[in-house]
Amino acid sequence: ATSAVIRARGGGFEPFGGFICSASHNPGGITEDFGIKYNCENGGPAPEKATDIMVAQTAKISEFYICEQVPCVDLSKPAIYTVGDRIIEVFDSVEDHLSVLQSCFDFGEIKSLLAMPDFSFCYDSMCGVQGPYATKILEKELGGKPGSCTNAIPREDFGGPSSPWHGHADPNLTYAVELVATMGLNKEGQKISTPKPPPVFGAAADGDADRNMIMGSQFFVSPSDSLAMIVANAHCIPQFKGGLKGCARSMPTSGALDIVAKKKGYPCFEVPTGWKFFGNLMDSGTEYFPDGKTYTPFICGEESFGTGADHVREKDGMWAVLAWLQILAVKSKEAGKLVTPQDVAEAHWKEYGRNYYARYDYEGVDKPKAEEMMKVMADKEGALVGQELGGMKVKTNDMFQYTDPVDGSVSKNQGIRFIFEDGSRIIFRLSGTGVAGATVRLYLEKYVAPGGDLGMHAFDVVKPLAAVAMELSKLAEYTGRNEPSVIT
Numbered sequence: 001a002t003s004a005v006i007r008a009r010g011g012g013f014e015p016f017g018g019f020i021c022s023a024s025h026n027p028g029g030i031t032e033d034f035g036i037k038y039n040c041e042n043g044g045p046a047p048e049k050a051t052d053i054m055v056a057q058t059a060k061i062s063e064f065y066i067c068e069q070v071p072c073v074d075l076s077k078p079a080i081y082t083v084g085d086r087i088i089e090v091f092d093s094v095e096d097h098l099s100v101l102q103s104c105f106d107f108g109e110i111k112s113l114l115a116m117p118d119f120s121f122c123y124d125s126m127c128g129v130q131g132p133y134a135t136k137i138l139e140k141e142l143g144g145k146p147g148s149c150t151n152a153i154p155r156e157d158f159g160g161p162s163s164p165w166h167g168h169a170d171p172n173l174t175y176a177v178e179l180v181a182t183m184g185l186n187k188e189g190q191k192i193s194t195p196k197p198p199p200v201f202g203a204a205a206d207g208d209a210d211r212n213m214i215m216g217s218q219f220f221v222s223p224s225d226s227l228a229m230i231v232a233n234a235h236c237i238p239q240f241k242g243g244l245k246g247c248a249r250s251m252p253t254s255g256a257l258d259i260v261a262k263k264k265g266y267p268c269f270e271v272p273t274g275w276k277f278f279g280n281l282m283d284s285g286t287e288y289f290p291d292g293k294t295y296t297p298f299i300c301g302e303e304s305f306g307t308g309a310d311h312v313r314e315k316d317g318m319w320a321v322l323a324w325l326q327i328l329a330v331k332s333k334e335a336g337k338l339v340t341p342q343d344v345a346e347a348h349w350k351e352y353g354r355n356y357y358a359r360y361d362y363e364g365v366d367k368p369k370a371e372e373m374m375k376v377m378a379d380k381e382g383a384l385v386g387q388e389l390g391g392m393k394v395k396t397n398d399m400f401q402y403t404d405p406v407d408g409s410v411s412k413n414q415g416i417r418f419i420f421e422d423g424s425r426i427i428f429r430l431s432g433t434g435v436a437g438a439t440v441r442l443y444l445e446k447y448v449a450p451g452g453d454l455g456m457h458a459f460d461v462v463k464p465l466a467a468v469a470m471e472l473s474k475l476a477e478y479t480g481r482n483e484p485s486v487i488t
Helices: 002-008 047-056 097-104 105-116 130-141 177-182 223-232 256-264 275-281 317-335 341-352 367-380 463-473 475-479
Strands: 018-022 036-039 079-083 086-091 121-124 201-205 214-216 219-221 246-252 268-271 298-302 306-309 356-367 392-399 414-420 425-431 438-448
Touching: 002 018, 002 036, 002 047, 002 097, 002 438, 018 306, 036 356, 047 256, 047 298, 086 425, 097 130, 097 317, 105 317, 121 130, 121 177, 130 317, 201 317, 214 223, 214 317, 214 341, 219 223, 219 341, 223 246, 223 298, 223 306, 223 317, 223 341, 223 356, 223 414, 246 256, 246 275, 256 356, 268 275, 275 298, 306 317, 306 392, 306 475, 317 341, 367 425, 367 438, 367 463, 367 475, 425 463, 438 463, 438 475
Parallel strands: 121 201, 246 268, 246 298
Antiparallel strands: 018 036, 079 086, 201 214, 214 219, 298 306, 356 438, 392 414, 414 425, 425 438
């Protein structure tokens, strides 16, 4: 929404940037996480070349001034205030984002889907900032049943320790416990009984609303699959009526997108983790990069529950939800009956095959030990090619490095990759967004072609890969952990 404000408010591109005060997907509140993000004049996260200058500047600060007589500003309603020679405008936070989204989707068509007698949904904002957007867009604009948007009142601590998710507003099977149970699954993604039939469609947002989780009745759509399925069905979305010119995924995200892009003929890019790495691709062909190729219209995403397009320069949880609703609306209209997320997923796998996928997070581990583990694996780059591990032959083992196709910049040390000849992958990364200490993220992927068994449980399929990964990394020896903190 902040990106939409920067890009669309007034005549468009009137602000030169914006600050976002956020705990993101981590627990928030006075005793928990708090962060400041800066989005540049294009609406996107500040790139490394900008943040490096900011960090250098902080080391030069020798004094700062405080103005103690600035009056309190009422943020509860739209108004304009004048303070000295400065103007402060308070505006409805939803209006600019809503306007941008209305240009992307057919709200009338989605409204018809929500009005179908056998359609129902639940959108859990987990007491984050998405609540007002969800109720305004899904219930008021699109006519969804009142009360379908749950935990929609924002809280400074995202509900705090007493909430079912303990203030950890992270939309995944582990933390979005209310939604997951409502949809008829447990944290392992296995079916459970429910007191009443689960809704047809479910979704959740994180604390600052850029992440999303998509579910069906007793059915979980992995973020990697969600991205691939949106791209495969982009023709259903008015925003892409002229066709896609590009798509991208973060390196740890499954290769499901690559398979779709190859069949559709779309340029597809593998970038480091971090939304800022999609920015240049989305700005290709604009005044920032007018001389190279143009890759927009463009869709991109990450396995960490982030999905978006070039309508803004951030991952956009509400956009992803509306993209799914648009696809369901079009397919239901064509079929003459309600089409569910599971229907879309199963049809996709029959055509493209299935990338069974899981991520293991080992949170709060000793950082020096984790760094040592990563270095030992990095030092073996290329040495394992041709060897057989767990019945799979190693095709590539390296430290991922990315050369930006738009500006030529190089990003090194972006994660350890073990890629096998059958398409399976084992990825290791150290994350800087964990709640304490270091977080080791282990990504596991096993591809099964369209003619194979497409109905297995993903977590079961990748377990043999996990055993190989533990042996390759000696993770238990370095961290003392035999089991992950979270599996998604």
